[in-house]
Amino acid sequence: xxxxxxxxxxxxxxxxxxxxxxxxxxxxxxxxxxxxxxxxxxxxxxxxxxxxxxxxxxxxxxxxxxxxxxxxxxxxxxxxxxxxxxxxxxxxxxxxxxxxxxxxxxxxxxxxxxxxxxxxxxxxxxxxxxxxxxxxxxxxxxxxxxxxxxxxxxxxxxxxxxxxxxxxxxxxxxxxxxxxxxxxxxxxxxxxxxxxxxxxxxxxxxxxxxxxxxxxxxxxxxxxxxxxxxxxxxxxxxxxxxxxx
Numbered sequence: 001x002x003x004x005x006x007x008x009x010x011x012x013x014x015x016x017x018x019x020x021x022x023x024x025x026x027x028x029x030x031x032x033x034x035x036x037x038x039x040x041x042x043x044x045x046x047x048x049x050x051x052x053x054x055x056x057x058x059x060x061x062x063x064x065x066x067x068x069x070x071x072x073x074x075x076x077x078x079x080x081x082x083x084x085x086x087x088x089x090x091x092x093x094x095x096x097x098x099x100x101x102x103x104x105x106x107x108x109x110x111x112x113x114x115x116x117x118x119x120x121x122x123x124x125x126x127x128x129x130x131x132x133x134x135x136x137x138x139x140x141x142x143x144x145x146x147x148x149x150x151x152x153x154x155x156x157x158x159x160x161x162x163x164x165x166x167x168x169x170x171x172x173x174x175x176x177x178x179x180x181x182x183x184x185x186x187x188x189x190x191x192x193x194x195x196x197x198x199x200x201x202x203x204x205x206x207x208x209x210x211x212x213x214x215x216x217x218x219x220x221x222x223x224x225x226x227x228x229x230x231x232x233x234x235x236x237x238x239x240x241x242x243x244x245x
Contacts, residue, residue: 037063038094045100047133048082053098056080057088065090073098081125081150082133106168107137107183109153111144122153122161135179137171137193139164141186163188163206174213175201178220190235199223204235215240 040059042050054060057073070088077086077100085101104120108131117125117133124147126132142160147153155161164185171181175195182194193201199220203212212234219232219240230244 035065035093037061037065037068037096039096041095041097043097043099045102047102047105048080048100053077053080053100057098059096059098065092065094065096068096105133105136106165107139109139109142109144111147116144116147116153118153120165122155124149124151124153131180135172135176137168137179138182139167140182140184160185160188166206167191167209170209170213173210174217175220178224195220198229200231202231202233202235208237212237 037059038061040054040061042053045053057077059068059073068090070090074086074088077083077088077098082102082105083100084103087099089097089099091097103123103125105125106118106120108115108117110116111127114127114129115131115138116127117131117136119125127147127149131138142155142164144153144155153161164183167183167185171183171193175181175193178195178199180196184192184194189205191203191206193203195201201213201216203209203216216232216234219234219242223230223242228244230242233241233243
C-alpha cells in the first residue's frame with residue numbers, strides 16, 4: 001500500500017509539469033502568425049462597401065483571430081444607420097465572416113437644401129448636403145413639413161410614398177446604371193424621370209412600370225453611346241417616341 005502511495009505522489013508533479021508544458025506550448029502556438037486574420041469576408045452588402053463595414057467593425061488583417069471580440073465588433077456595426085442585422089463568426093484558423101442585412105433604402109427626398117435618405121418604412125436614415133449612397137433616385141414632389149433622423153416621416157398622402165417604393169424597385173431592376181436620376185411624382189398620372197441631365201423619360205402613370213422601364217432600357221442602350229440627349233416617351237406602353245433636344 002505504501003509503495004502505491006509513493007508512486008502516485010511521484011506521478012502527480014510529473015503530470016502537472018506535462019500539463020504546464022502543454023499549456024505553454026499551446027499558448028505560444030496561439031500567438032504565432034498561424035492565427036493571424038488573413039481573410040475578412042463580408043456577405044449581404046449592397047449599399048455599403050466592404051471596406052466601410054470592416055473598418056466600422058474595428059477588425060483588421062494581422063489581428064489574432066482568437067483575440068477578436070466578436071460581440072464588440074457586432075455592437076459597433078449595429079450602430080451603422082444602414083444596417084438592420086449583423087452576424088460575425090470566426091472560421092479558424094485565419095478568417096472572419098461578417099454577414100449583414102441592410103435596410104431597404106428607397107431614395108432621397110429634398111428638404112431645405114439637404115437630402116433625406118429614407119427606407120421602405122419611410123424612416124429617415126440620414127440628412128446630408130450630399131447623396132451618400134449612389135444609384136438611388138431623388139424624388140421630387142413630396143412635401144415634407146419636418147422630420148427626425150431614425151424616425152418615420154409623417155406624410156399626409158401615404159399613397160405617394162407607397163408609389164415611390166414601387167418606382168424605386170422598378171428603377172433598380174431596369175435603369176439603375178443610368179444614375180444619377182430625379183423622379184417627379186407630384187402627379188402620379190404623369191411621372192417623369194430625369195437621367196443624368198441627358199434624358200427625360202415620360203412614363204405616365206405607374207401601371208406596367210416594369211415593362212415601361214425595361215423598354216426604356218433597350219432604347220437607352222442604343223442612344224447612350226452616342227452624343228445625343230432628349231425625351232423618351234413610353235407612357236403609351238407598346239409605343240415609344242424619342243424627341244432629341
